[in-house]
Amino acid sequence: MRIKRWQFVVGGIVLAAVVGLLTVSLHQRASPTQESMAVPQNNPTAQERKEVLDDTHDAMAQDNLPNRTDGMDTPTDAAVTVPIVMYHGLIEDPQRQNRYMIDPAYFEQDLQYLTDNGYHTIVIQDLLDYFDKGTPLPDRPIMLTFDDGYYNNYLYAYPLLQRYHCRAVLSPIGSEAVKAVEEIRRHANYSQCTWAELAEMAASGCIELQNHTYALHRLEEGRRGAGRKSGESDEDYIRLLQDDLQQFNAVMQEATGQVPLCFTCPFGEKNDTMLSVIREMGFRAMMDCEEKPNVLTSVEDLYHLHRYLRPNEKSSETFFARLLS
Numbered sequence: 001m002r003i004k005r006w007q008f009v010v011g012g013i014v015l016a017a018v019v020g021l022l023t024v025s026l027h028q029r030a031s032p033t034q035e036s037m038a039v040p041q042n043n044p045t046a047q048e049r050k051e052v053l054d055d056t057h058d059a060m061a062q063d064n065l066p067n068r069t070d071g072m073d074t075p076t077d078a079a080v081t082v083p084i085v086m087y088h089g090l091i092e093d094p095q096r097q098n099r100y101m102i103d104p105a106y107f108e109q110d111l112q113y114l115t116d117n118g119y120h121t122i123v124i125q126d127l128l129d130y131f132d133k134g135t136p137l138p139d140r141p142i143m144l145t146f147d148d149g150y151y152n153n154y155l156y157a158y159p160l161l162q163r164y165h166c167r168a169v170l171s172p173i174g175s176e177a178v179k180a181v182e183e184i185r186r187h188a189n190y191s192q193c194t195w196a197e198l199a200e201m202a203a204s205g206c207i208e209l210q211n212h213t214y215a216l217h218r219l220e221e222g223r224r225g226a227g228r229k230s231g232e233s234d235e236d237y238i239r240l241l242q243d244d245l246q247q248f249n250a251v252m253q254e255a256t257g258q259v260p261l262c263f264t265c266p267f268g269e270k271n272d273t274m275l276s277v278i279r280e281m282g283f284r285a286m287m288d289c290e291e292k293p294n295v296l297t298s299v300e301d302l303y304h305l306h307r308y309l310r311p312n313e314k315s316s317e318t319f320f321a322r323l324l325s
């Protein structure tokens, strides 16, 4: 007991000495400036010491930030890193699983892994609000995306997202969702979502729909996805893109009341003309399939969002180690 008390007393003296030295050193640092006038020189309270420490911390942080002009903590001052994952279909039959059709169990493991490790799923609108309005992003933001609008997304991904309180961006092919209504026997292995199902998911708030073309998601002679056909004139190519993307937007608006803000390139095919067309049409973002990190410093960077394909037969830990390192 005597020893413990002795240790307590010495510890208290050392702590008091450290706090005293720190306070003196901070006051000396601030003393040549006007700011020091506002700080009492004798017996500063804990709150006053905290304010000095906060000011010092802010000043140090500001030194490290690029392009700071106004002293306000606006989102555009600092880069935000947002990994984006690309999924397509979720299929239970192992015989049908491949690079683009993965076991739904992997998707659930991914949601569990992200939840356990403090990641928060965001959608395109969150990035726009961050840059446009300064709305803060959650800690450890990550984006999950589904391409092509498979019916199995509705069957498996949608309930799992709701169960884990996560969100995802879904980019269906417009004409496929129109045709899906006519299908008599629908199946998780091959069917597409209808616009009614897409609208239901969008209304739930956990799915954000984006444009994956109305009918350009195909490989035809000389054209890959929404890419330019060999020898095609600017005028023809621009008109083709405008007509197709507008048709998607119109169908989506009628079905959901919402307008897509992001263009998700089929097969990752992109070019400068496409980018200028989507900008002029009012799209605010574009997603490709390049497996690169997204370090976003301005709203302009949303036109170059890259994504990592989530393959089958990899643990969540192994897959995310690559994205989140």
Ligand SMILES: [Zn+2]
Binding pocket: 147, 148, 212, 217, 265, 266, 267
């Ligand atoms: Zn696609």
